Amino acid sequence: MLSLKSDPKLFELAQRVAYFAKEKFSMTLPEMRFFILNPMEFAALLEKNVYPTSPINIWEGKKIANKKHRIESGQESALYYEVVQTGNPSYAYLNETNSALTQASVMAHVAGHCEFSELNVLHDSDMNRTEYVMHLVRKVDLGRHQMCERRYIDYWNACESALPFIAPNSQYNLENSIDRESTITASTTAPSGTPESNKRPFSLVDNTLDTLLKPSAAKPFVEMEKKRERHETLSRRGYSLRAPCQDILGFLRQYAPTSQAEHAILDYLYTAHMHQDFVVRTQIMNEGWAMYWEKKIMMELFAEDAVRGAIDYAKVFSGVCYPRPYYQRNPYHLGYHMWLHIEELYNEGKMSLDYYEETDLNTKQEWKKPAEKLNPHACMRHLVKSTTDYEFLRRFLTPELVEKFHLNRIDQRTAQKLGIKNEDIIKADRQWVWLRPEPIKNEMLGFFAHFYRPRIYLIDSDFMDGGLLLMHRDDGRNLRAEWIRPTLNNLNRIWKAPVYLLSKDKLYAASANGYKESTIKGVVTFEEVAERLSKQQKPFKAA
Amino acid sequence: MDADRITSDESEGFFNDFIEEQLNDLVEDIINEGDLDRTDASGSDLIVEMDDIEPPTLVYGDQKSGGGTGQGGGEPGDEKGKLKFEIPFERFMELVANKLRLPNLLKEGKGKIKEVSYHFKTFGPVGVLLDKKRTFKRALRSSISTGVYNPNEGRFDVEIRRKDRRYKVPQREETPKYKAVVFYMGDISYSTFGERLELEKRLLNFTHHWLDFNYGKNNVEHRFFVHDVEAYEVTPEQFYQVSNIGGTRASLVFDLISNIAFNEYDPATTNFYGFYVGDGELFGNDAKEIVEIIKEQLHPMFNRLALVEIQPSRMSCLNAEVTKAFASDRVIRTCELKGKKEIIKVIKQMFEARHA
Numbered sequence: 025m026l027s028l029k030s031d032p033k034l035f036e037l038a039q040r041v042a043y044f045a046k047e048k049f050s051m052t053l054p055e056m057r058f059f060i061l062n063p064m065e066f067a068a069l070l071e072k073n074v075y076p077t078s079p080i081n082i083w084e085g086k087k088i089a090n091k092k093h094r095i096e097s098g099q100e101s102a103l104y105y106e107v108v109q110t111g112n113p114s115y116a117y118l119n120e121t122n123s124a125l126t127q128a129s130v131m132a133h134v135a136g137h138c139e140f141s142e143l144n145v146l147h148d149s150d151m152n153r154t155e156y157v158m159h160l161v162r163k164v165d166l167g168r169h170q171m172c173e174r175r176y177i178d179y180w181n182a183c184e185s186a187l188p189f190i191a192p193n194s195q196y197n198l199e200n201s202i203d204r205e206s207t208i209t210a211s212t213t214a215p216s217g218t219p220e221s222n223k224r225p226f227s228l229v230d231n232t233l234d235t236l237l238k239p240s241a242a243k244p245f246v247e248m249e250k251k252r253e254r255h256e257t258l259s260r261r262g263y264s265l266r267a268p269c270q271d272i273l274g275f276l277r278q279y280a281p282t283s284q285a286e287h288a289i290l291d292y293l294y295t296a297h298m299h300q301d302f303v304v305r306t307q308i309m310n311e312g313w314a315m316y317w318e319k320k321i322m323m324e325l326f327a328e329d330a331v332r333g334a335i336d337y338a339k340v341f342s343g344v345c346y347p348r349p350y351y352q353r354n355p356y357h358l359g360y361h362m363w364l365h366i367e368e369l370y371n372e373g374k375m376s377l378d379y380y381e382e383t384d385l386n387t388k389q390e391w392k393k394p395a396e397k398l399n400p401h402a403c404m405r406h407l408v409k410s411t412t413d414y415e416f417l418r419r420f421l422t423p424e425l426v427e428k429f430h431l432n433r434i435d436q437r438t439a440q441k442l443g444i445k446n447e448d449i450i451k452a453d454r455q456w457v458w459l460r461p462e463p464i465k466n467e468m469l470g471f472f473a474h475f476y477r478p479r480i481y482l483i484d485s486d487f488m489d490g491g492l493l494l495m496h497r498d499d500g501r502n503l504r505a506e507w508i509r510p511t512l513n514n515l516n517r518i519w520k521a522p523v524y525l526l527s528k529d530k531l532y533a534a535s536a537n538g539y540k541e542s543t544i545k546g547v548v549t550f551e552e553v554a555e556r557l558s559k560q561q562k563p564f565k566a567a
Numbered sequence: 568m569d570a571d572r573i574t575s576d577e578s579e580g581f582f583n584d585f586i587e588e589q590l591n592d593l594v595e596d597i598i599n600e601g602d603l604d605r606t607d608a609s610g611s612d613l614i615v616e617m618d619d620i621e622p623p624t625l626v627y628g629d630q631k632s633g634g635g636t637g638q639g640g641g642e643p644g645d646e647k648g649k650l651k652f653e654i655p656f657e658r659f660m661e662l663v664a665n666k667l668r669l670p671n672l673l674k675e676g677k678g679k680i681k682e683v684s685y686h687f688k689t690f691g692p693v694g695v696l697l698d699k700k701r702t703f704k705r706a707l708r709s710s711i712s713t714g715v716y717n718p719n720e721g722r723f724d725v726e727i728r729r730k731d732r733r734y735k736v737p738q739r740e741e742t743p744k745y746k747a748v749v750f751y752m753g754d755i756s757y758s759t760f761g762e763r764l765e766l767e768k769r770l771l772n773f774t775h776h777w778l779d780f781n782y783g784k785n786n787v788e789h790r791f792f793v794h795d796v797e798a799y800e801v802t803p804e805q806f807y808q809v810s811n812i813g814g815t816r817a818s819l820v821f822d823l824i825s826n827i828a829f830n831e832y833d834p835a836t837t838n839f840y841g842f843y844v845g846d847g848e849l850f851g852n853d854a855k856e857i858v859e860i861i862k863e864q865l866h867p868m869f870n871r872l873a874l875v876e877i878q879p880s881r882m883s884c885l886n887a888e889v890t891k892a893f894a895s896d897r898v899i900r901t902c903e904l905k906g907k908k909e910i911i912k913v914i915k916q917m918f919e920a921r922h923a
Contacts, residue, residue, distance in 0.1 A: 025571060025572055025573055061573060064574075065572065065573040065574065067575075068573050068574050068575040069573050071575055071578075072573070072575065076573050077573075078575075078578070080577045080578050080581050081578055081581065082578070082581050082582050082585055082620075083578075083582075083622065084575050084578040084579075084582075085575065085577075085578035085579040085580070085581045085582025085583070085585075086582045086620065088575040088578065088579050088582075089579055089582055089583070092579075181622060184622035184624075185622050185623055185624045186624075187622070187624070188624050188625070188626075477626070477627075478625055478626065478627055480625050496625065501627045501628070501629065502627070502628040502629075503625055503626070503627065503628055504625075504626050504627060504628040505628060507623040507624065507625065507626065508625065510623035511623045511624050511625055514622075514623070525625075
């Protein structure tokens with residue numbers, strides 16, 4: 025790994041990129057640190073979740089062995105377009121085998137990612153992220169020596185099973201699902217809106233006349249009893265569930281009984297992987313934003329002759345922005361063209377109330393009334409600050425754009441394989457078929473509900489006396505049966521008490537006594553569970 | 568940042584250690600179960616497959632899990648859902664060799680099989696056993712040269728410095744000791760057509776390669792013979808390519824190897840091994856003649872003589888006759904090979920010290 029300063033030409037290029045990004049385009053950028061890596065270092069970096077170090081583990085070893093084999097046998101290219109770990113400072117890595125033109129485009133692209141991370145509503149950018157993760161790696165290494173090798177491997181492997189259950193940005197994240205002592209205290213001490221003087225003096229004795237005349241009046245004794253119960257629960261465990269929790273690894277990291285070494289592993293795995301949730305929720309906007317600014321900065325670099333090879337760059341750019349069907353959407357292509365479309369909307373004044381209220385079709389089609397004093401880039405940045413991919417697509421993706429971006433275009437062979445019906449096809453030629461564009465937007469939005477993964481929630485942390493009860497939200501598909509047992513065993517190792525899984529009409533249980541499957545009588549829905557939890561009731565009771 | 572180089576070497580080593588353990592178990596299984604189907608006749612590398620390892624988690628049942636490869640003792644392969652490894656034939660043989668050795672290798676002579684011994688003949692600056700005499704000699708010499716020891720001036724000190732110390736170091740010595748000749752006899756009559764002949768070749772091929780590996784190439788002399796109604800010697804290449812010819816008369820081949828053993832070698836210093844493979848379907852007095860030849864000529868000379876009936880039928884009578892004559896014998900072994908999965912089991916029976 026070399027510092028960028030070891031290559032004066034690249035260092036100068038980086039300074040030009042930073043100049044255009046900050047001065048010319050007013051981008052909000054953190055400190056960006058560039059390093060030069062050789063191809064194998066690049067491969068290793070990717071397997072370490074784009075951090076320079078990682079604790080020793082078998083899965084990384086497997087992936088790197090596989091990758092080496094693929095690179096050596098020519099099945100995979102060792103060239104990577106861009107790799108960046110955002111945050112403040114951001115760490116970006118350049119492949120030493122790339123040309124100066126590619127390096128410049130990578131740096132410009134990275135600037136786009138860094139700004140997106142800084143601005144986005146999910147607040148992805150945090151201070152010293154890479155440094156913090158490296159600190160956690162050292163803690164895990166220390167923990168490994170404390171735990172001894174065998175137990176370290178077992179615990180790490182158990183945690184790997186819980187890695188997909190990280191959802192810090194879900195509607196059902198820790199913040200929205202868990203009441204902690206601090207949040208309860210804050211809510212109970214918050215002003216109720218009723219002046220203190222107007223409150224009736226507290227009395228333990230219920231007034232019969234009041235009860236008859238004012239049936240809706242709050243009963244202080246009952247209220248106090250409820251509060252006492254909640255406080256008792258909290259003082260015993262320090263938290264209570266008020267909604268299903270999808271961030272299961274986050275929960276285990278905070279509340280599972282762990283030794284220091286075990287906690288270090290959970291802490292590292294959660295911290296190193298939690299940003300993937302941001303990536304998956306903003307990939308289209310993020311990559312599009314990076315491509316958009318990359319092109320703008322590259323045009324400036326070409327104009328001042330800082331780099332050469334505009335035609336080569338155009339070829340690479342069009343290759344990266346190649347359209348794909350909606351189910352394999354290419355975020356670079358879709359995001360870039362969406363941002364171009366939005367810029368056009370602002371430039372032509374189509375993001376205005378007048379435009380929406382215009383009823384004449386001809387006037388609307390020929391609308392070109394750019395608003396004065398409106399800076400399209402500032403408006404686009406406002407979108408970055410306020411939306412994620414779901415809202416972005418919901419608001420701006422129209423059936424016309426679906427067609428324009430070829431999201432509804434599938435090659436003939438795939439269409440046959442997928443068994444697409446004739447009524448869904450609007451046109452076809454020898455190579456392609458075009459599907460009806462209207463349902464495609466909904467299909468694409470559906471992805472953000474499940475990300476093609478089963479939705480697993482924690483619904484009770486005191487099930488059958490201390491057990492952890494998970495629920496698979498039924499979406500008509502079954503879980504992979506042979507993996508349920510080892511997964512629950514692994515979670516049991518972390519929770520150190522029985523772990524249960526509710527999936528359709530089956531209840532699976534893993535504990536120190538063994539594994540058990542049973543069929544339940546009354547199937548509960550996710551909505552019922554959520555409602556019961558909001559009422560502080562047990563979400564599910566085993567017969 | 569304190570890391571100068573980004574590397575996954577440690578994790579890769581961790582993974583390779585894990586795979587190494589798995590491979591040893593796998594090879595152990597292959598040896599125990601005797602499934603040699605994964606090696607081909609030319610003694611090429613062994614390809615083993617194991618299920619891909621993935622951390623289990625809750626995924627959809629209809630979701631395909633990603634494939635993977637790895638690197639253990641051999642080169643990683645690339646089949647979806649499987650980890651595929653090539654174990655070099657030598658390494659596989661090494662594992663087999665730990666389990667099987669030539670039995671009764673007793674007659675000493677000037678053969679190519681060497682006896683390995685260790686003698687403390689050399690002396691080095693590092694070691695465990697200090698050679699006091701040599702150390703003192705060196706120390707005295709250097710003390711004289713540095714003037715520490717000078718009787719003329721009344722200085723009698725001897726300074727033993729670290730570099731004066733001499734240790735005894737064991738040296739490996741290989742003494743040519745044993746001579747071994749192995750006779751492979753194959754039945755190529757029409758009745759062994761097809762799978763039987765394939766099994767014959769497979770069994771003898773494996774034995775041939777294993778002995779070569781275990782005692783060094785060319786240290787054991789291999790001689791190949793085939794018979795139908797006649798018996799003749801062939802080269803190993805011809806043996807592995809031969810196809811079925813005619814009728815069956817097996818006693819001729821036993822007679823032939825008996826003559827060769829007696830006339831071409833010194834029976835007092837040569838260890839003889841004979842492996843006969845055939846279907847055992849003999850006619851007339853053939854089996855009885857074989858018993859006679861073994862009793863009178865081969866048994867006194869040979870360290871081991873094994874007769875293997877390949878997929879024996881109701882007409883197979885060779886083993887029955889031989890077992891009747893040599894029950895619980897120290898030299899003679901009779902075995903049955905019913906399928907390719909039994910090859911290792913049969914080899915164990917052929918070589919083991921006591922009768923199975």
